[in-house]
Amino acid sequence: MMERIRVLVFLGIFAAMSGSAAAQTAADRAREEKIAAKCVSCHAKESPGIVNDWKASQHARARVGCYDCHKAKKTDVDAQAHKDILISVVVSPKDCSRCHPKEEREFSESHHAKATTFLRSETPKGRIMDNVLGYKVEGAAAARTGCEKCHGSKVEIGENGTLTAATWPNTGIGRINPDGSKGACTACHTRHRFSVAEARKPETCGSCHLGPDHPQIEIYLESKHGVIYTQEKDNWNWEIAGGHWDVQYYRAPTCATCHMSGIGDAEVTHNVSSRLSWKLAPPRSEARENWKENREAMQKVCLNCHSVNWVKGFYQQGDDAIKLYNEKFFDPMNAEMEKLYEEGLLTKEQFDEEIEFKFFEYWHHEGRRARMGVFMMGPDYAQWHGFYELGRGKLELLGMIRELREKKANGHGSTSEEMRKK
Numbered sequence: 001m002m003e004r005i006r007v008l009v010f011l012g013i014f015a016a017m018s019g020s021a022a023a024q025t026a027a028d029r030a031r032e033e034k035i036a037a038k039c040v041s042c043h044a045k046e047s048p049g050i051v052n053d054w055k056a057s058q059h060a061r062a063r064v065g066c067y068d069c070h071k072a073k074k075t076d077v078d079a080q081a082h083k084d085i086l087i088s089v090v091v092s093p094k095d096c097s098r099c100h101p102k103e104e105r106e107f108s109e110s111h112h113a114k115a116t117t118f119l120r121s122e123t124p125k126g127r128i129m130d131n132v133l134g135y136k137v138e139g140a141a142a143a144r145t146g147c148e149k150c151h152g153s154k155v156e157i158g159e160n161g162t163l164t165a166a167t168w169p170n171t172g173i174g175r176i177n178p179d180g181s182k183g184a185c186t187a188c189h190t191r192h193r194f195s196v197a198e199a200r201k202p203e204t205c206g207s208c209h210l211g212p213d214h215p216q217i218e219i220y221l222e223s224k225h226g227v228i229y230t231q232e233k234d235n236w237n238w239e240i241a242g243g244h245w246d247v248q249y250y251r252a253p254t255c256a257t258c259h260m261s262g263i264g265d266a267e268v269t270h271n272v273s274s275r276l277s278w279k280l281a282p283p284r285s286e287a288r289e290n291w292k293e294n295r296e297a298m299q300k301v302c303l304n305c306h307s308v309n310w311v312k313g314f315y316q317q318g319d320d321a322i323k324l325y326n327e328k329f330f331d332p333m334n335a336e337m338e339k340l341y342e343e344g345l346l347t348k349e350q351f352d353e354e355i356e357f358k359f360f361e362y363w364h365h366e367g368r369r370a371r372m373g374v375f376m377m378g379p380d381y382a383q384w385h386g387f388y389e390l391g392r393g394k395l396e397l398l399g400m401i402r403e404l405r406e407k408k409a410n411g412h413g414s415t416s417e418e419m420r421k422k
Helices: 002-020 026-046 048-055 066-070 101-108 112-119 128-138 140-145 147-151 196-200 216-222 224-235 255-259 291-302 308-342 354-375 379-409 415-421
Strands: 080-082 085-087
Touching: 026 048, 026 066, 066 085, 101 112, 112 128, 112 147, 128 140, 128 354, 140 147, 196 255, 216 224, 216 354, 216 379, 255 291, 291 308, 308 354, 308 379, 354 379
Parallel strands: none
Antiparallel strands: 080 085
16 A cells, blocks of 8 residues: 555655657757756766665656756756756756645745745745844844744845855745746755655754744644654654555654645645644734634644534633733833833834844744643743743733833933933
8 A cells, every 4th residue: 555655755746747748859958958967967976965865766766867957048047057057056946846846836925935934024924023133123134044044034146146155055945036026845845855754744844943932843842643653653654645644654743744734635735824723922912814724724734633512612711712812911101101102111223122032922922832832732931931931021021011111200311312322
């Protein structure tokens, strides 16, 4: 059975490749395969790791060669003369869509494809602070080596089609490519093996989804799902074709299972956002557009291992926790911060006063940990790293606010002016 499924994977890739090459003549195809053979011959000496990875890939078994992905036209803005051919270093989702149109279309609709918007001026309300922190408070070099490594940035073209050092290397999930497409498939399917097994393992997601502000990998490993994964992962089959990888091959879900995999009545998708019902990253959580349909899609995954009542109770507890965060912790403190700006106790400049950092961490770190801990079944993150920290943080913020008002009442003038002088 497993071998049959592997054959289906191979045939699927080969059929897609054959379809994309349908307009080619036999002579054209033979020429491109000859070019690819030269690539392999040269790179086996100059960068053998690349060739070794490719030889172990499904691409190699389906006769998808280097030139199939890297070939370029004269009109391509990033076309480079390499030996006696034109190539593009950046392989974009648009390139991948020649063989994987469904996956590319779904990915382009996901929040992954929009990841750079959180670092630019058109970022959603409330998230502009990420942009200010990265590029102004910290500095461009810090943003390039930190924020952009996960979020991505626009790849700029220098002389002769070369990529600028300030924007390359760049495998951020929302990378803006020279051809105008958004995303980097290699963020999850690293080159040049492009492994489905790698993309299914939580450590891959955890390369970006970790840390004080979005500790999904830490929460997952604390959860019952993560405990089972840690104990049994070496015995699971990770190579099964999409749409067939279900609970007969593993005992607990990974990130990919819940957000992407075809399991039970749930269909495979590369839109990682399509099963989410709440927005957990913004300052205040709101229901997503089409949240009911999204929730139904996620619950189809849950029902493979849990009863209807279990799933219903889990979501009710989660919804109650989100309401608690919004109404008890975020809304009152956000209103207090708005008053400080209205009263002139804070400047309009962001992150020039200590309380602004405190409030940012209040929702961006502690608030996210609480909300994410709830919906990913990480009780310690929901409690001690989340709501407990929110309770203490609220008290500290109220104390800072009281101090600002007392200083003004005692005739010390604008506290923001004092703090700039210190």
